[in-house]
Amino acid sequence: MKYIDTAFGQLAFAWKLYNYGLEGKIDLADLDKPITFQEGHExxxxxxxxxxxxxxxxxxxxxxxxxxxxxxxxxxxxxxxxxxxxxxxxxxxxxxxxxxxxxxxxxxxxxxxxxxxxxxxxxxxxxxxx
Known part of the structure; x- marks a missing residue:
């Protein structure tokens, strides 16, 4: 239960992204690209x-x-x-x-x-x- 606030915060953010996508404010094709993480220089x-x-x-x-x-x-x-x-x-x-x-x-x-x-x-x- 100690992570419930974080879980709901992530859910709210995901819902906002979903709505922005439905409203055409996000280019879903551009957003749905694979991401490669690279280690930092330090x-x-x-x-x-x-x-x-x-x-x-x-x-x-x-x-x-x-x-x-x-x-x-x-x-x-x-x-x-x-x-x-x-x-x-x-x-x-x-x-x-x-x-x-x-x-x-x-x-x-x-x-x-x-x-x-x-x-x-x-x-x-x-x-x-x-």
């Missing part, structure tokens, strides 16, 4: 120890966010038990404090809002995999 960036440079901080924060969603995408939870990752991350004008998140549920406010993910992507595109 997959080849090693996790530094100690974490020092901006790129070290970027890759470590990315790793922690990914871990939060890895085991349960509908109810992400931080899993920062290693003191190495319980820290303030600062790179490219981004500042995220994960010193006290431990194992609490992930909230976008923990990283400064969902926009931070887009800023992280920009940082990666300009500094990590240009």
């Amino acid at each position: 997959a080849g960036v090693a996790l530094a120890n100690p974490i020092q440079t901006e790129i070290d901080q970027f890759s470590s924060l990315t790793y922690q966010i990914r871990n939060a969603f890895a085991h349960d995408i509908s109810e992400p939870r931080w899993n920062i038990t290693n003191p190495r990752y319980a820290r303030v991350y600062e790179f490219g004008g981004i500042r995220v404090d994960l010193t006290n998140v431990g194992n609490k549920h992930f909230e976008y406010t923990d990283i400064g809002g969902p926009d931070v993910l887009f800023h992280m992507r920009e940082f990666g595109a300009s500094r990590v995999w240009p």
Whole structure:
């Protein structure tokens, strides 16, 4: 029962897409193409120890966010038990404090809002995999 809200949210979104398709607002032929997911570029960036440079901080924060969603995408939870990752991350004008998140549920406010993910992507595109 703890996933019921997520299930209904997904159902509502699917219903909206269905209605948009019926109204001709979505090109169903274009939408129904196979999708190939490719791993992100940071997959080849090693996790530094100690974490020092901006790129070290970027890759470590990315790793922690990914871990939060890895085991349960509908109810992400931080899993920062290693003191190495319980820290303030600062790179490219981004500042995220994960010193006290431990194992609490992930909230976008923990990283400064969902926009931070887009800023992280920009940082990666300009500094990590240009």
